[in-house]
Amino acid sequence: MPDTPNPEQSAGKSHGRKTIKASLKPRDLMSTDAQLARAWQAQVITLFPEAFPGILGMSLTGKALKDGRWQLNTIGLRDFGEGKHRNVDDTPAGGGPGMVLRADIMGRAVETAMRRGPGPVIYMSPRGKPFTQAMARSLAKTPGATFICGRFEGLDQRVIDHYGITEVSVGDYVLTGGELAAQIVLDATVRLLPGVLGNAESTEEESFSDGLLEHPQYTRPAEWQGLPIPEVLLSGNHGAIADWRRQQSEALTQSRRPDLWKAHQERKAED
Template identity: 50%
Template sequence: MRIDYLTLFPKMFEGVLNQSILKRAREKALLTTQTINFRDYANNKHHQVDDYPFGGGQGMVLKPEPIFNAMRDLDTNEQTRVILMTPQGRRFDQQCAESLAKAEHIVFICGHYEGYDERIRTHLVTDEISVGDFVLTGGELPAMVMTDAIVRLLPDVLGNQVSHEDDSFSSGLLEYPQYTRPRVFEGHTVPDVLLSGNHANIEKWRREQSLKRTLEKRPDLLESYPLTKEDKKIVDSHKRALKKD
C-alpha cells in the first residue's frame, strides 16, 4: 500500500510512522508513505494557502490551487482513494478501515483552517471521513489514527495473520475478556473454563462474554448485528439479569 499525506505539518507524521506496527510495515516494504507540504505548491510569492471566504464569515478557507497542484504531482489513478478529513464526512469505523485496507493507494488531504474551498471536495475527493463528533485543529491526527487502523489489516503486517479478527468491532461485537499469567494475582483468579483445555467450551464462553460486554457497553451495536437464536437467548438472559441488578 502507498499512502500520501497532503499537509502543512509533515513533521507531525514522523513519530507515528517510525514506530511500532507502521514502522514494521514500512521495513517489510508492505507500506510506503510520503508527506507533501502543499504550501510548496502555492502559486503566490508569500506561499499563502488560505484566504477569506467569499460572502463573508468567520475564519479562513483553504485555497484550491495548492491542493490541485499537489495532486497533479502524485501518480494517481481511478482506484486511488482520496480522503478529505472533515466533520461532515461518514463516521470512521472498523468496516470503513477494512474497505480502505483493500486500496493500493490512499491520499489524505489534511486541512488546517475553517474549511475547504468546495471545489476541492467536489473535484478531487472520493471519500469524506470524520473520526468523531468533535473539533480538532487539523486533519493530521485523524489521518494518523486511520492509518494505524488500516495498515494493521494488511496481509503480513501483524505477526499472526488472524490477530485482528478477534479485535473489538472486527466481528461486529466487542472483544471478550483476556487473561494471561499469573493464574492468581492479588486474590483475583482466571476463569476456570480458560484453563480447562476444552476448546468448544472456551469458544462458547468467549462468545457469551462478547455478547454480554457489547450489551453492557455498546448496545447500539446489537441493533444491526445478525444474532442467532442462541445469541438472542444469551442477550435476553443478560438483559433480565441487568434489570435485577
C-alpha cells in the same frame, strides 16, 4: 505570476526499504526514491509533513514501513502556495471567522498526488462518514490512498466536488487539523495488510471484526490482587472457552454499544 512549484521538486518524503543489499551505513527512512514495488502506497497532503510518520514509524506499522510492505509519501501543501509567504488560505466567501484552504492551491496538490499514486482520495473531516473497521478492511484491499489533512475552517467545497473526494471522520469531535486523524486511519489500515501482524488469527478475534466488541483478555499471574483468571480459560476446553468469549463479547456490546448490538441483531435476523 505566482510561483508554481515543480511537482518533482515538491515531492514528499518516501519511507520504506528501497533495496536489500547489505550496508554498514544506517538507512534513513526519510529518503526520496522511486515507488516500492508491491507496497501499499499512502500519500498525505499536509501543511506539516514533519508530523509524519509520527507514531506510524513505531511498532508493527514502523517495521512494516521499513520492510517495504507499505510506503508513505508526504506532499507539503505550502509548496503549492502563492507569493513570498506561500499562502494557502483566504477568508470565507460570505464572511465569517477563520480562514479556508484555497481551491486552486489544494487542486494542484491533489493533482500531483493523483499522478503519483493510486487509490481513493480521502479528506479527513468531522462531517465525513464515520471511519469503521469495515472501511479499514476495504482500504487495505486497495493499492493505496491519498489523505488530505485539513486546517483552519476547512477546505473549499469545490475541490471536494470536482475530484469526487470522500470525506471521513474519526469521531464526533473537532481536531486542530487532520494529521492525527489521518494517522488513525493509516494505522488501522496498515495493520491489516498481508504480513504486517504476522498472525492472521489476531485480526479475527479483535473488536469490530464480526461487529461485536472483543471479549476480556487475561494472562499471568493466575491470581492478582485477589482476582483470579476465570476458571473456564484455564480448563483446556476449547469449545467452552469459545462459548464464554462469545457470551462476553455479546454482553459487552449490548451494554456499551447498543448501536452495534442492534446492527448485530439485524444481521442475525437476515441470516
